[in-house]
Amino acid sequence: GKVNAEDYEPQSLQVLHTVLQAVHDTYSDVRVIITCRHDVPIAAPYVVHKASLSALRDAELAKKLKRMTGFQQATPAHRAQAITLADGNPRLLEWLDQVLLNPQIAVDELFARLQAEALRFREAILLQALVDAQSRAVRRVIALTALYRVPVPLLAIETLSADAQTQHHLAQAVQVGLVEQSEEQGQAHYFVSSLLDTALAGELQDSERETLQATAAQALQGLWQEHLDENKDAEILRLSLLGKQYNLAADSTSRLAFEMSVQCRWREAEKICTKILENLEDSRVLTTLAQVQ
Numbered sequence: 669g670k671v672n673a674e675d676y677e678p679q680s681l682q683v684l685h686t687v688l689q690a691v692h693d694t695y696s697d698v699r700v701i702i703t704c705r706h707d708v709p710i711a712a713p714y715v716v717h718k719a720s721l722s723a724l725r726d727a728e729l730a731k732k733l734k735r736m737t738g739f740q741q742a743t744p745a746h747r748a749q750a751i752t753l754a755d756g757n758p759r760l761l762e763w764l765d766q767v768l769l770n771p772q773i774a775v776d777e778l779f780a781r782l783q784a785e786a787l788r789f790r791e792a793i794l795l796q797a798l799v800d801a802q803s804r805a806v807r808r809v810i811a812l813t814a815l816y817r818v819p820v821p822l823l824a825i826e827t828l829s830a831d832a833q834t835q836h837h838l839a840q841a842v843q844v845g846l847v848e849q850s851e852e853q854g855q856a857h858y859f860v861s862s863l864l865d866t867a868l869a870g871e872l873q874d875s876e877r878e879t880l881q882a883t884a885a886q887a888l889q890g891l892w893q894e895h896l897d898e899n900k901d902a903e904i905l906r907l908s909l910l911g912k913q914y915n916l917a918a919d920s921t922s923r924l925a926f927e928m929s930v931q932c933r934w935r936e937a938e939k940i941c942t943k944i945l946e947n948l949e950d951s952r953v954l955t956t957l958a959q960v961q
Contacts, residue, residue, distance in 0.1 A: 681708070688714045723756025732761060738768030746775055753782050753790065763794045766844045772801045792866060798844055799867040809837040810846055810860060811871035815884050818903045819850055819857035820891075827887040828880055882911025889916060898927055905940070914948035922952040925960065934960045 684702070691698050692714060702708055702716065710716045724732055729751070733739045739747055739761075746768060754760040767773050778797050782790050799807060812828045813820075826834050838858055841847040848859045860868075872880065885907035892900045901920045908917035921944040928937035941957035944950065 684708070685710075685714075724758055724761070725756055729756060732758065736761065736765040738765035742768045746779070749779050749783075753779065755787055757787070760790060760794065762845055763791075763798060766798055767794065770798075770801050770844070773797055791863065795846075795864055796867045798846060799864065802841070802844070802846070803837075805831055805833065806837045806840050807868070807871050809834055810841050810864070811868045812880070813838070813841075813847055813858050814860035814862075814864060814868055815872075815877075815880055815907070816859070816888075816903065817862075817906065818899060819848070819852065819859040820888065821852075821855050821857055824884065824887045824891060825858060828883055878911055880911075881907050882913050885911050885913050885916055889919075896923065898924065905944075909943075909947075912947075914944070915950075917944050918948055918950040918953055922950070922956060925953070925956040929956070929960050 684700075687700060688710070690696075691700065708716070733751070739750065742750065750761075750764040750768060754764055767775065767778065778793070782793055785793060799810070802810070809825065809829060809831065813825050815828065816824065822835060822838070825838065831837065838847060838849075842849045842858070846860070846864065848861070850857050850859070885904055888900070888904050888907065892904070901924050905917055905920035905924065908914070908920060921940050925937040925941050928934075928940075937960040938957060941953050941960070944953055945957070
């Protein structure tokens with residue numbers, strides 16, 4: 669398995685320790701990979717081998733820079749500064765490339781700010797600069813896409829947007845690296861990393877967020893009802909709870925808890941049943957809860 673533990677919180681560590689305990693207690697040959705920008709405290713008896721991802725240097729760096737238009741067009745001074753600021757980090761290099769391509773960004777001012785910050789804080793500053801450089805319409809479409817925590821098809825985003833140019837705005841966001849595009853079953857899917865949460869914080873009004881989350885849950889239920897799996901049901905459940913669509917949440921809970929019980933994941937099944945029952949008394953969820961307790 670792979671656990672992304674970036675910006676972890678105590679409850680995240682508890683989940684991780686539970687996973688490690690299960691692997692340890694069952695003598696499983698499963699191995700866990702943890703990716704994180706920070707050191708993750710792991711208590712005995714669990715053992716974690718720590719390895720740093722190598723930065724791009726020399727020939728690898730030169731090869732990557734050769735394919736980056738912004739670096740190729742930049743002045744020698746800006747190019748040298750950007751290379752120093754990225755310090756071999758591939759993701760920073762890609763975002764700096766987009767900065768160098770955007771005439772709306774004051775490069776000298778931005779680079780001065782980046783130089784004053786530690787490497788781990790440069791991502792946030794770069795992302796904020798790239799987001800701020802987009803039009804209001806593009807920023808809103810990115811924020812709407814970010815309501816989902818899994819890749820979703822275009823229709824799921826268009827359902828939330830009244831803008832007829834939504835697909836065009838998405839294409840712009842993909843081009844500058846703020847939205848990730850992938851293919852699933854021959855269909856384009858879009859995803860926004862949680863790294864952008866801070867940069868996008870003010871793009872949606874608090875008063876509209878709950879309604880949008882409810883609409884998003886309903887959209888996914890309609891789009892995925894013939895091809896549901898655990899990850900899709902979990903996303904529908906998350907959005908349903910945020911959007912206070914409790915009947916829809918009960919549907920997802922019932923399916924998820926049943927699948928978990930089949931896999932002997934009793935505690936997980938009990939937890940999600942208990943959570944939905946705090947808001948809605950549903951006979952299917954009550955029956956499932958009785959079965960797993």
